[in-house]
Amino acid sequence: MNYFIKIFVFLFLFGSLLSCEYETIKPLKVEVESASFATDVYPLFSTCSTCHNGSHIFDSRDLTKAYTSLTLPANGLVVPPLTENNLMKMISDKHQGTANYSATDIAKIEKWIADGYQNN
Numbered sequence: 440m441n442y443f444i445k446i447f448v449f450l451f452l453f454g455s456l457l458s459c460e461y462e463t464i465k466p467l468k469v470e471v472e473s474a475s476f477a478t479d480v481y482p483l484f485s486t487c488s489t490c491h492n493g494s495h496i497f498d499s500r501d502l503t504k505a506y507t508s509l510t511l512p513a514n515g516l517v518v519p520p521l522t523e524n525n526l527m528k529m530i531s532d533k534h535q536g537t538a539n540y541s542a543t544d545i546a547k548i549e550k551w552i553a554d555g556y557q558n559n
């Protein structure tokens with residue numbers, strides 16, 4: 440009986456090792472079909488207005504202020520020429536609450552920018 444348990448445990452452990460060896464990890468690629476500023480992007484800024492309350496270039500106090508501050512060409516946050524502290528750079532640096540963004544959240548922001556940062 441004991442012998443069978445040992446064989447079973449051995450096969451189980453050996454089997455797990457083998458399965459690990461042949462597994463390949465696929466990179467996580469999230470694609471979104473469309474992104475709206477009001478329903479997809481702006482809700483991701485719900486925690487930002489603690490600081491971005493009018494005293495910074497990016498102002499997230501309401502939908503209009505957030506849209507205007509992001510897309511004003513002189514601010515360089517999403518409209519080129521981008522500044523060093525542009526939105527995607529801040530996100531990739533995991534600035535404040537952006538550290539919690541999922542791959543889908545980031546894909547939505549990227550899609551909104553790629554589609555011409557519409558007020559949609």
Ligand code: HEC
Nearest residue numbers: 483484486487489490495496497524525526529535536537
């Ligand atoms: C605890 C305060 C705080 C919070 C919360 C915060 N930020 Fe910031 N943010 C700053 C400061 C301070 C700067 C100035 C640049 C720096 O020092 O990093 C800044 C700069 C920025 C900039 C560059 C433009 C500018 O206004 O200076 C962007 C874009 C930005 N933050 C986005 C966000 C987003 C998006 C969120 C919410 C997910 C957020 N921040 C939350 C403090 C904060």
